[in-house]
Amino acid sequence: MTRTTQITILVVLFALLALFYQGLWGDPRHIPPVLVDTPAPVFKGPNVESGELLSSERYKGKVIVVNFWASWCQECKVEHENLLRLYDEFKDHPEFVMLGINYQDEIPKARAYLQRYGSSFPHMQDVKGALAIDFGVYGVPETFVIDKQGIIRHKWIGPIVDNVYTNLTKNVLTPLLQRADTQVRPYDSTT
Amino acid sequence: MIIEIGHFSVVIAFVLSVFGLVSSGLALRTRNADWVRVGRMALTLIFVLLAVGMAALIYSFLARDFSVNYVAANSNSQLPLFYTIAAVWGGHEGSLLLWVFILSTFSTIAVWLHWRTQPAIMPYLIGMECLVIMGFLLLILFLSSPFDRLIPAPPDGKDLNPLLQDPAMVMHPPMLYMGYVGFSIPFSFAMAALFSGRLGEEWIKVTQRWTIFAWICLTTGILLGGYWAYYELGWGGYWGWDPVENASFMPWLVGTAFLHSVMVQEKRKMFKVWNLFLIIVTFSLSLIGTFLVRSGVLTSVHTFATDPERGLYILIFVTMIIGLAFGSLILRAHKLKSQIEMDSMVSRESVFLFNNLFFLVAAATVFLGTLYPLMIETWQGAKVTVGPPYYNTVFMPIALGLLFLMGVGPYIPWRKASHASLKKNFLIPVGVGVVSTVVLFALGIHSLFALAGAFVVGFSGAAILIDVGKISSLYARRESVNLLKGFLSAFTANQRRYAGLVTHVGVLVLVIGIIASTVYQTEKVVSLRVGDEFVIDDYRMKLERIHDVRGKNWSAQEGVFELYEGDALLTTLRPQKRVYDASQTPTTESAIYAKNMGHIFLTMPDVSADGVAVARGVINPLILWVWGGGGIMGLGVLLNIFRPRKRDE
Amino acid sequence: MFRLFPILIVLCFVSPIAGMAKVVDETEIDQQVREIAKTLRCTVCQTENIWESGAPLAHQMRDAIRERVMQGQSAEEIRTYFFSRYGDYIMMEPPKQGINWLIWLAPFLLLFGGGALLWREVKGWVTRTPAPQPPPTLDAASRRRIEQELHQNK
Numbered sequence: 005m006t007r008t009t010q011i012t013i014l015v016v017l018f019a020l021l022a023l024f025y026q027g028l029w030g031d032p033r034h035i036p037p038v039l040v041d042t043p044a045p046v047f048k049g050p051n052v053e054s055g056e057l058l059s060s061e062r063y064k065g066k067v068i069v070v071n072f073w074a075s076w077c078q079e080c081k082v083e084h085e086n087l088l089r090l091y092d093e094f095k096d097h098p099e100f101v102m103l104g105i106n107y108q109d110e111i112p113k114a115r116a117y118l119q120r121y122g123s124s125f126p127h128m129q130d131v132k133g134a135l136a137i138d139f140g141v142y143g144v145p146e147t148f149v150i151d152k153q154g155i156i157r158h159k160w161i162g163p164i165v166d167n168v169y170t171n172l173t174k175n176v177l178t179p180l181l182q183r184a185d186t187q188v189r190p191y192d193s194t195t
Numbered sequence: 196m197i198i199e200i201g202h203f204s205v206v207i208a209f210v211l212s213v214f215g216l217v218s219s220g221l222a223l224r225t226r227n228a229d230w231v232r233v234g235r236m237a238l239t240l241i242f243v244l245l246a247v248g249m250a251a252l253i254y255s256f257l258a259r260d261f262s263v264n265y266v267a268a269n270s271n272s273q274l275p276l277f278y279t280i281a282a283v284w285g286g287h288e289g290s291l292l293l294w295v296f297i298l299s300t301f302s303t304i305a306v307w308l309h310w311r312t313q314p315a316i317m318p319y320l321i322g323m324e325c326l327v328i329m330g331f332l333l334l335i336l337f338l339s340s341p342f343d344r345l346i347p348a349p350p351d352g353k354d355l356n357p358l359l360q361d362p363a364m365v366m367h368p369p370m371l372y373m374g375y376v377g378f379s380i381p382f383s384f385a386m387a388a389l390f391s392g393r394l395g396e397e398w399i400k401v402t403q404r405w406t407i408f409a410w411i412c413l414t415t416g417i418l419l420g421g422y423w424a425y426y427e428l429g430w431g432g433y434w435g436w437d438p439v440e441n442a443s444f445m446p447w448l449v450g451t452a453f454l455h456s457v458m459v460q461e462k463r464k465m466f467k468v469w470n471l472f473l474i475i476v477t478f479s480l481s482l483i484g485t486f487l488v489r490s491g492v493l494t495s496v497h498t499f500a501t502d503p504e505r506g507l508y509i510l511i512f513v514t515m516i517i518g519l520a521f522g523s524l525i526l527r528a529h530k531l532k533s534q535i536e537m538d539s540m541v542s543r544e545s546v547f548l549f550n551n552l553f554f555l556v557a558a559a560t561v562f563l564g565t566l567y568p569l570m571i572e573t574w575q576g577a578k579v580t581v582g583p584p585y586y587n588t589v590f591m592p593i594a595l596g597l598l599f600l601m602g603v604g605p606y607i608p609w610r611k612a613s614h615a616s617l618k619k620n621f622l623i624p625v626g627v628g629v630v631s632t633v634v635l636f637a638l639g640i641h642s643l644f645a646l647a648g649a650f651v652v653g654f655s656g657a658a659i660l661i662d663v664g665k666i667s668s669l670y671a672r673r674e675s676v677n678l679l680k681g682f683l684s685a686f687t688a689n690q691r692r693y694a695g696l697v698t699h700v701g702v703l704v705l706v707i708g709i710i711a712s713t714v715y716q717t718e719k720v721v722s723l724r725v726g727d728e729f730v731i732d733d734y735r736m737k738l739e740r741i742h743d744v745r746g747k748n749w750s751a752q753e754g755v756f757e758l759y760e761g762d763a764l765l766t767t768l769r770p771q772k773r774v775y776d777a778s779q780t781p782t783t784e785s786a787i788y789a790k791n792m793g794h795i796f797l798t799m800p801d802v803s804a805d806g807v808a809v810a811r812g813v814i815n816p817l818i819l820w821v822w823g824g825g826g827i828m829g830l831g832v833l834l835n836i837f838r839p840r841k842r843d844e
Numbered sequence: 845m846f847r848l849f850p851i852l853i854v855l856c857f858v859s860p861i862a863g864m865a866k867v868v869d870e871t872e873i874d875q876q877v878r879e880i881a882k883t884l885r886c887t888v889c890q891t892e893n894i895w896e897s898g899a900p901l902a903h904q905m906r907d908a909i910r911e912r913v914m915q916g917q918s919a920e921e922i923r924t925y926f927f928s929r930y931g932d933y934i935m936m937e938p939p940k941q942g943i944n945w946l947i948w949l950a951p952f953l954l955l956f957g958g959g960a961l962l963w964r965e966v967k968g969w970v971t972r973t974p975a976p977q978p979p980p981t982l983d984a985a986s987r988r989r990i991e992q993e994l995h996q997n998k
Contacts, residue, residue, distance in 0.1 A: 010525045017521060021514055023566065026573045027492040028506045036577055038931035108900055133904035134911070140929035142887040142901060430896035437891050537969035545966050552958050560951040567938070567947050580885045581947065582893065582936035589951045596955075720878070721868045729868050783898065800898065 037159040038140065044068075044150045045138035052106050052114050052127040060154075067180045068150040069102045071164075072136060074109045075117035077144045083163035084121045090164070091125045093173065097181055099152065105130050107144050147172070151180050198263050201251025202342035205292075208244040208299075209336055211237045212329035219322035231314075234321035235306050241328060242303040245296045252292065252341055253283050262348030265289060265341040271354035271777045273748035281365040282355040287489060288341035290368055294485070295331040297369070298324070298376045305380045309401060316398070319387030327379060330512040338505045354748070354777035363423035371416030371443055375481035377409025378450060382478035382520075385471050389523050394467055394531050399457045404836050406474075410454055411832040413447050418825040429783035429798045431718070431813035433821065436586045438493040441565045442484030445558050450477045452554035455604075459547050462609060466548075467531045468524070473551070475520040480558070482513045492569060539611035546604045553597045560589055587713075595647050598706060601699055602655025605692070606662065623661060628654030640715075648710045652703050659696050659703075690838035698831030705824025711817035712793070720811045731812040734795060735759040736768070741808060749775045751784070754799040754808055758788055765790070770799040770810075792819045876913045880922050881906050885936050893936050 048059040071087055073080040087104070094100040104127035106114045111129065118127065130136055139148060149158035149172070158176045160168060215237035222230035252265070256279050261267040269289070270282040284290040302324035306317065313320075335341070358364075381402035388398040420440065421433035434440065453473040459466050487493050490506025537544060564581045571579050606620040631653030632646050640646065663682065670688070671681025686693045721729045728737035739755040751773040758765045768786035775782070788795045793816040801809040881895035886902040894902040894909075905926070912922045926934050938944040 010528075013521055013525065017517065021510070023569060023573060024486065024490075024492060024510055025507075027569045028490060028503045028510065036931070039929065042928075108904070132907060133901070134908055136901075137905060137908050137926075137929060140931075142930070428896075429898075432896075435891060535969045536973045537966060538973055538975075540963075540966060540970055548962055548966065549959070552955070552962055556951060556954045556958060559954055563947060563950055571943070575943070578931065578933040579938045579944070580891065580933055580936055581938060582885060582891055584883065585937040585947070588937075589948070593951060593955065718878070719870050720874065721870060723868045727866055727868050781898070 037161075039148075039156050040159050042156060044070075044148070044154055044156045045135070047105075047128070047135050047138070049128045049130060049135065052104075052111065052129050053118060053123065058103070058126060058128045063101045063103070064154070065152050066099045066101045067152055067177065068148075069100075069177070070105060070139070070148040070150065071103070072105045072107045072130075072139070072141050072144045072146045074107045074144045075113040076109070079163040080145045081121065083145055083165055086164045086169050088122055088124055090169070090173065094177060094181070095124075099181060100177075101125075103128060105135060107136050107141070108133050149176050149180065152183070197251050197258070198255045198260065198342050198344070201248040201255075202340070204244040204247040204251070205332060205342070206336060208241045208248070209329065209332040211241050211244070212325045212332055215241065215325035216322055216329060219318040219325065222318040223322075228314075231317050231321070234318065234325070235310070238299070238306055238321055238324065239303050241325075242299040245292075245299045248342075249283075249292060249296050252289060253280065256280070256283050259352070260348075261350070261352050262344055262346065263341075264343045264345040267345050267349050267352040269352070269355050271352040271748065273776060274352075274355055274360075275747050277362070277365065278355060278360045281359065284368045285355045285359050285364075286341075288335070288339045290372075291331065291335055291339055291489075292341055293369060294372045294376065295328055295335065297372050298331070298379060299328055301373075301376055301380055302328070302383075305383075305405070313397075313401060315391060315393060316384060316387040316401075319390050320383045323383040323386050324379065327516065330516070334505070334508055334512070338508055351777070354775060357749070357773070357775040357778065357780045357782045358427055360775075361423055361427045363419045363426065367416055367419040367423055369416075370412050370419055374409050374411075374413025374416050374443075375446065375484070377405060377412055378446065378474070378478045378481055380405040380409070381453075381474050385474045386520060386523070389471060389527050392527075392530060396461055396464060399460055399470065403457065403461075406450070406454055406457070407832055407835055410447075410450050411829055413443065413450065414825065414828060417443050417447060418822065422822065425818075426785060426787070427782070429785050429800070429811075431716070431785075431796045431798075431811075431815060433818075436564070436581075436583045438565050439488050441561050442487050445561050445565075446477050446480040446484060448554050448558040448561065449473060449480055452551045452558075453477055455547055455554075456551050459544055463536070463544060465535050465544065468528050469551075471524055471531070475517075475524060479513075479517045479520065480562075482516060486510055486513050487565070493565065541607065541612045541617065543604065543607050543609045543612075546600060546607050550597065550600045550604060553593055553600060557590065557593045557597070560593065561586070564589075591644055594706075595651050598648075598651040598655060598702070601702065602651065602658045605696065605699070606658055620658070620661075624654045624657040627657035628652075642714045645710050645714045648706060652707055655699070656703055659700060662696070663693075687839065691835060694831050694834035694838060696831070697834060698828045701824045701827030701829070701831055703824070704820050704827055708817050708820025708822075708824055712815045712821065715816045717814040718812070720809065722807050722809050724807055729810065729812070731795075732814045733760055734765075734812075734814070736797065736810070736812060738808060738810065739767075741802060741806070744771065746773070748777065749773045752799075752802050754802070754810065756786070756797060756810070758795065758797075768795075768797045770797050772799055772802060789819060792817050792823075794818045873910065873913050876919065877906060877910045880909050880913070880919050883923065883936050884909075884926055885934050887930055887934060 044060070046060045048057065048061075050056065051058055069090070073084075087102075091102045094102075102125040104125060106127050107130050109129075109131065111131070114127070114129075128135075139146075143161070145163055147158075147160045147164055148156055151157045157180060158172070160172065162168070164172060215234045218230045218234040218237060222228070222234060255263045255266050256270055257276075259266070259270070259272050265286060265288050269286045270279055274282065282289075284293045302320070305324075306321060309320075310317065381398075384398040384402045388394050417440075420443070424435065425431070425433040453470065456466060456473055457470055460470050486506070486509045490509055491503070492506060539545075564586060567581050568579050571577050602624060603621070608616065628650040632650045635646060635649045663685075666685040666689075667678050667682035669681070670676075670685040671678050674681065674684060676684075717732050719729065719731045723729060723738050725738050725740055728735055730736075735758075737757045737759070739757055741752055741754050744751050744753045751771040753769050753771045756768045756770070758768050766788050768788060770786040771784040773782045773784055774780070783798050783800050785796055785798045787797070793814065796813040796815055798811045799808055800811055878895055882893050884894050884905065886892050886894045886897035886899055886905070888899050888901050889897045892902075894905045909922055912925065917925075923935075927939075932939060932944075938947055940948055
C-alpha cells in the first residue's frame with residue numbers, strides 16, 4: 005500500500021465521519037424556503053366565517069402576516085393563542101394586516117375551530133390547497149411575512165411559540181413596519 | 196417480572212462481553228490457552244443470555260403486556276398472532292436486540308465450529324465479536340432499551356405500523372440482519388489475520404461458506420423487502436432507491452465484489468491487501484447502514500425515530516470499529532506485499548479486477564447518491580432530492596457492464612487467454628447476443644435499456660449453456676452415460692464452479708424480470724362507478740360492487756372487480772382500502788392475478804362518498820422472474836454451501 | 845299515453861344499470877398528469893413522487909398539475925412552476941446544473957478514471973512478470989511413450 009493510498013483512505017474516512025457528525029444536528033425535515041425575497045403570489049378566496057371575498061389586491065402596500073392552518077392540525081392549536089396575541093400587538097398599526105389561510109379543511113370544522121379557539125383577524129379558505137402550493141407550503145402551520153412591496157421577507161415552518169414569537173415580532177415585523185414609505189419603489193411609473 | 200428477567204440477562208450479557216474482550220486480550224498476552232476457553236465460555240453464555248432476553252421480549256408481546264413501553268408502542272390487543280411476532284422487531288429497540296442476538300448466535304457457532312482447526316485465530320475472533328456485541332449492548336441498555344416499563348400501563352397498545360403487518364415483513368428484518376451480521380465472521384477472521392500476521396489464504400478458505408451464507412441472507416433480505424414494497428405500498432414497484440434500501444444494497448455490492456475477489460487469492464495468492472480491504476469495507480458499510488437508518492441523518496420511509504444522542508453514540512461506536520479496522524490495515528499492509536504475477540491483460544485475474552472495479556463504482560454511486568442530499572445541506576444549506584430517475588440513469592450502464600463481465604469471467608482461463616480460446620469461447624455467445632438484440636428490435640422493442648440488456652443476457656446465457664452442454668457431453672462420453680447423467684456427474688465433480696453458474700443464471704433471470712417489468716410496465720388510473728369497466732392491455736376489468744369487509748383489526752372498503760381476457764372471466768380481484776382500528780391509518784391493499792409469469796396488479800386508492808372509485812391497474816410483465824431469479828440464486832448458493840468437501844479444502 | 849307506462853317503468857329500472865354503465869378510460873390529460881407527477885417529489889413524504897404517494901399534499905399537487913395541464917401549460921412550464929415554489933427539493937433527480945454535475949458525472953469519472961488506473965497497473969504487472977517458460981517440446985519418442993501409458997491406464 006503506497007503512502008498516497010493510505011492518506012486517501014484516511015482523508016475519505018475522516019471527511020465521511022465529519023459529514024455524519026454534521027448531519028446529526030441537522031433537521032432532516034427542514035427545507036430551506038426558496039420563496040423568501042421573491043414576490044408573493046396573488047390570492048383570492050372567500051372568508052371562512054362570512055364568505056365575503058378576500059383578495060391580495062386589498063392589502064397592497066401593507067405588511068401582511070399570512071398563517072396557514074387547519075382544524076386537524078395539532079401544532080396549530082399550540083400556536084393559536086400566540087397568533088391572537090400577535091394580532092393584538094400590531095392591529096393598531098395602520099399598515100399591518102394579518103390573514104389566516106385555512107388549508108385542506110372542511111368549512112364547518114374550520115368555523116367550529118375558530119369559534120372554540122377565538123378569531124380576531126380574517127381567515128380565507130383554501131380548500132383545494134392550490135394557494136398553499138403557490139406559497140410552497142408543505143405542511144401546517146407555516147407563517148409568512150410579506151412586506152409593503154409585496155415581497156416575501158420571512159417564512160417560518162412550525163408553530164409560532166417562545167423564541168420564534170419574539171424573533172418574528174422584534175426582528176421581522178417591527179423593522180418592516182417602521183420602514184418609511186419613501187422606500188416603496190415607484191413601480192407604477194416604470195410601466 | 197418476565198421482562199425484568201430479560202433485562203437482567205442482557206445486562207449480564209453486557210458484562211460478559213467485556214469479560215470476553217478482556218479474556219481474549221489476556222489470552223494473547225499470556226499465551227495461556229485457558230483464557231481462550233474462558234472467552235469461548237463468555238461468548239456462549241452471551242448467546243444463551245441474549246436468547247433469554249429475546250424470549251422475554253417475545254413473551255411480553257404474546258402476553259400483551261402493555262406495561263412494557265416497547266410492547267405498547269408496537270402492538271395492540273387486536274394484532275394477529277403472526278404479526279405480533281413480527282412486532283418484536285418492528286421498532287428500533289427490538290430490531291437492535293435481534294441484530295445483536297443474531298450476532299451472538301453466529302459468533303458462538305463460528306467459535307465452536309472452527310475451534311479445532313483454527314486455534315490461533317480464536318482469541319482474535321472472540322475479542323472482535325465481543326467488542327461488536329459490547330458496543331451494541333451498550334446502545335441497547337442505555338439508549339434504546341426495549342425492556343423499559345410504562346407506568347401506569349395503558350389499557351391497550353398503539354399497534355404495529357399497518358404497513359409492517361405483512362408476511363414478508365416478518366422475515367425481512369431477520370434475513371437482512373443475518374446478512375449484515377454474517378459478514379462479521381469473515382471480517383473478524385480478516386482482522387485476526389491482520390493482527391496475528393497469519394496472512395495466508397487460510398482465513399479466506401475457512402470463511403468462504405460464511406461469506407456466501409451472509410451474502411445469500413442479505414440477498415434474500417433485500418428481495419423480501421422488494422416483495423413487501425410491491426405488495427404493501429401499492430404502487431406496483433419493488434425498489435424505490437430509498438436511503439434504507441440503499442443502506443442494505445451497498446454492503447451487498449461490496450460483499451459481492453469480495454465474494455469474487457477471494458477466488459483470485461485462493462487460486463493465485465494475489466491481492467491479499469485488496470481482499471482485506473473489501474471485507475473491511477463490506478462490514479463497515481453494514482455498520483454505516485445501521486447508523487444511517489437509526490440516527491435520523493437521512494429520512495426515509497423506513498427510518499426509525501430520530502434522536503441525535505443515539506445517533507452520536509452509534510457514530511462514535513462505528514467510528515471506533517472502522518478506525519480500528521482501517522488503522523490496522525494501513526499499519527500492517529506492508530507485511531502483506533504479495534508477489535503479483537500477471538501473465539496477460541486478458542486473463543481471469545484481470546476480469547476479476549474489473550468486476551471489482553464495477554462493483555465498487557456501483558457501491559460508490561449508491562453511496563454518493565444516498566449522501567449527496569446530506570452533503571449539499573451541510574455545504575450549501577440547500578436541499579436536493581436524489582430519487583429513482585437518477586439511479587436508473589447512472590446505474591444502468593454500470594449494471595450492464597457487470598452483467599457482461601459475468602458472461603466473460605468464467606470462460607477466460609487463469610493466467611492467460613490465447614486468441615484462439617477467446618474466439619472459441621465467445622464467438623457463439625456474441626452471435627447469440629447480437630441475434631437476441633436484433634430479434635427484440637424487430638419485435639418493436641426500442642428501449643436502449645432493453646436492447647443492451649438483451650445483448651448481455653443473450654451473451655452470458657449462451658456462454659453458460661455452451662459450457663454446460665460441452666462438459667455434460669464430455670462426461671457423458673467418458674462415462675458412457677446419457678447427457679443428463681453426464682451433466683450430473685460433471686456438476687458434482689466441479690460443484691463449486693457450477694453452483695456459481697447456477698447463481699449467475701439466477702442473476703440473468705432476475706435481470707430479465709427487472710427489465711421487462713420496468714420498461715414494459717403498463718399503468719392505467721381511472722375513476723369508475725359500479726357497473727363501469729376499463730380496458731388495460733388485453734384485459735378488461737369490471738367493477739361489480741363495492742362493499743365493506745371486516746378483518747381482525749381493520750375494516751375496509753373492498754372493490755370487487757371481474758377480470759376478463761376477451762370474454763373469458765379470469766378471476767375476481769378484490770383490492771381494498773383499509774383503515775386499521777387502533778391507529779386509524781389507511782392502507783391500500785393490492786389484488787394480484789398472475790398470468791404468463793407476469794402480474795395484473797390492481798389497487799383501489801380512493802372511493803368517494805358518492806360511490807366513484809379510483810382504480811389503478813398495472814400490468815407487470817415477467818415480474819415473477821424477479822423473485823424466481825432470486826430463488827435460483829439461492830439454490831446456487833445452497834449447492835455451493837452443501838457441496839461435497841474436496842481434499843484440498 | 846297509458847300504453848307507454850309499462851315501458852317507462854321498465855326503463856326506470858333498467859336505465860340506471862344499462863344506461864349509466866360505461867367503459868371508462870384515461871384521457872390524454874390523465875396521462876400527461878401522470879408523466880409530470882412522476883418527476884416531482886412529494887415534499888412531505890420521503891423519496892416518493894407525488895404520483896405514487898397517498899399523502900393529501902400529493903393529492904393536491906396532482907390536482908394542481910391537472911388544472912395547469914387543462915389550461916394548456918406544457919410539462920416543462922408546470923415543472924418550472926413547482927420548481928419556483930419548492931426549489932431543487934421537489935425534483936426527483938438533481939437538476940443538471942452547477943454543483944449537481946458532480947453527482948451526475950461522478951459514477952462515470954470513477955469508472956473511467958478507475959478503469960484507466962487499473963489498466964495501467966495491470967499492464968505494469970504484466971510487463972514485470974517474466975514470460976512463462978514454454979513447455980519443453982516433446983520429441984517423438986517420449987510422446988509415443990506417454991500415449992502408450994495413457995492408453996494402458998484406461
